[in-house]
Amino acid sequence: MVRSTPSSAGRRPAPESTTRRRSAKPAASRLVLLVATRKGAWIFHGDAKRKAWRADGPHFLGHIVSHLQLDPRDGRTLLAAAKTGHLGPTIFRSTNLGRTWQEAEQPPAFAKPPEGVGGPAARTVDHSFWLTPGHASEPGTWYAGTSPQGLFRSDDGGRRWAPFSTINDDPQYREWMGTVQDGTPDGPKLHSIIVDPRDPKHLYFAMSGGGVHESTDGGKSWTTRVQGLEVVEGFDAANVTFHDPHVLRLCPSNPDRLYQQNHCGIYRLDRPGNEWVRIGRSMPKRVGDVGFPLAVHPRDDRVAWVFPMDGTSVWPRTSPQGRPAVYATRNAGRTWQRLDAGLPAAQAWWTVKRQAMGADACDPVGLYFGTTSGELWASRDEGARWSCIARHLPEIYTVEAATLA
Amino acid sequence: MQVLIPSSLRSYTGVSKVEAGGASLGEVLAELDRRYPGIRFRMVDEQDRLRPHMRVFVKGLAVHELAHPLAPDDELAIVQALSGG
Numbered sequence: 089m090v091r092s093t094p095s096s097a098g099r100r101p102a103p104e105s106t107t108r109r110r111s112a113k114p115a116a117s118r119l120v121l122l123v124a125t126r127k128g129a130w131i132f133h134g135d136a137k138r139k140a141w142r143a144d145g146p147h148f149l150g151h152i153v154s155h156l157q158l159d160p161r162d163g164r165t166l167l168a169a170a171k172t173g174h175l176g177p178t179i180f181r182s183t184n185l186g187r188t189w190q191e192a193e194q195p196p197a198f199a200k201p202p203e204g205v206g207g208p209a210a211r212t213v214d215h216s217f218w219l220t221p222g223h224a225s226e227p228g229t230w231y232a233g234t235s236p237q238g239l240f241r242s243d244d245g246g247r248r249w250a251p252f253s254t255i256n257d258d259p260q261y262r263e264w265m266g267t268v269q270d271g272t273p274d275g276p277k278l279h280s281i282i283v284d285p286r287d288p289k290h291l292y293f294a295m296s297g298g299g300v301h302e303s304t305d306g307g308k309s310w311t312t313r314v315q316g317l318e319v320v321e322g323f324d325a326a327n328v329t330f331h332d333p334h335v336l337r338l339c340p341s342n343p344d345r346l347y348q349q350n351h352c353g354i355y356r357l358d359r360p361g362n363e364w365v366r367i368g369r370s371m372p373k374r375v376g377d378v379g380f381p382l383a384v385h386p387r388d389d390r391v392a393w394v395f396p397m398d399g400t401s402v403w404p405r406t407s408p409q410g411r412p413a414v415y416a417t418r419n420a421g422r423t424w425q426r427l428d429a430g431l432p433a434a435q436a437w438w439t440v441k442r443q444a445m446g447a448d449a450c451d452p453v454g455l456y457f458g459t460t461s462g463e464l465w466a467s468r469d470e471g472a473r474w475s476c477i478a479r480h481l482p483e484i485y486t487v488e489a490a491t492l493a
Numbered sequence: 494m495q496v497l498i499p500s501s502l503r504s505y506t507g508v509s510k511v512e513a514g515g516a517s518l519g520e521v522l523a524e525l526d527r528r529y530p531g532i533r534f535r536m537v538d539e540q541d542r543l544r545p546h547m548r549v550f551v552k553g554l555a556v557h558e559l560a561h562p563l564a565p566d567d568e569l570a571i572v573q574a575l576s577g578g
Contacts, residue, residue, distance in 0.1 A: 174546040
């Protein structure tokens with residue numbers, strides 16, 4: 089299906105459109121959690137009831153693993169974005185669940201600028217931060233977002249990577265990206281690369297500092313999508329650089345709906361509209377709507393989960409008042425429900441990074457998150473109750489729920 | 494010349510010391526990359542600069558430039574800088 093160019097003219101969909109998709113639900117017995125940490129990666133295998141979890145790891149002990157992903161198109165290929173504190177970044181690939189890994193022959197790397205011509209300064213990739221499998225119709229394609237911000241693509245299952253599209257060295261994009269000084273303490277990031285499941289040419293990505301961007305022509309051209317988003321007081325919202333989306337998620341059941349956790353709140357976008365709506369305003373004031381991760385329901389576009397963190401004063405990024413909780417909306421952001429059964433009631437100053445919370449596609453949906461203090465938590469009932477399934481891991485960066493073939 | 498390989502890169506070479514030739518540091522690293530594909534990019538970035546946390550010593554002196562000339566009887570030590578955590 090070829091997706092038409094989005095436009096703001098015409099119909100405005102109801103905010104609580106109830107698109108629900110009937111899709112095959114995976115067997116829980118083939119469920120794995122892919123956990124990337126500052127000191128290695130682990131694969132947790134769940135039993136049929138998602139009660140017992142077997143840890144397989146560490147893989148790449150001592151390596152900084154930024155993202156570990158399973159290719160949903162074959163349910164077998166794993167890609168790991170890795171570096172050590174000393175060595176340059178690379179991407180590893182496995183087709184036997186991590187028994188053996190092969191290093192990319194050509195990892196993501198910025199181009200050298202042409203000699204003698206003025207233009208953006210040369211850059212080097214510090215690490216690949218975000219991995220997205222390509223469209224189902226393009227087996228073997230992958231996208232990578234890096235730090236500093238760069239967009240890369242592989243067409244051979246992650247063996248060789250090349251700059252994708254023009255943004256890496258486009259003067260306007262380089263201006264929006266800013267410099268390393270403008271970025272997060274861990275470096276500015278390109279993240280949330282999304283491929284519309286209906287159309288391989290329809291892409292989104294976001295940048296921490298640099299806003300949200302959309303292409304409908306396979307990356308030949310891009311449009312910024314920051315309308316409706318707020319920025320930190322004192323910054324000019326008209327400048328794309330000052331927009332700090334933390335994570336974007338597209339609803340699998342309704343690819344015309346996206347949710348966003350931003351530095352300045354929780355938002356929803358319903359296409360073909362172009363304006364983000366701040367649905368986080370209905371969160372309790374003492375909790376706020378700042379956070380990093382956001383997960384969406386696989387079959388119900390009204391349902392999403394967030395993990396709020398303290399964004400006041402110096403931006404501690406820890407659980408507000410030391411009381412961690414997941415918040416869920418079941419009506420597209422009109423109201424939110426606190427879900428903390430089983431979580432510590434006090435003195436738990438947790439940080440959950442933007443890729444460290446995910447959902448499986450089972451029924452009921454399983455939710456999972458990992459903390460920077462090395463704990464992995466799970467819920468088998470869409471957040472109603474939580475249990476800790478692993479402790480004493482290194483700082484957790486990403487948690488992905490995936491289904492093996 | 495003999496090249497000391499840091500522990501973090503021995504997954505490429507299998508050993509801690511290898512023999513490699515080249516008239517400059519850049520040539521020696523290129524030779525290592527031919528024999529152990531991928532090893533150079535872990536030490537040298539895409540703008541041909543030595544990565545921040547890698548150090549190279551020739552006869553005990555720190556070398557930072559790939560163009561640094563080397564003699565056949567030089568001993569090269571590639572080490573991880575004392576950083577991390």
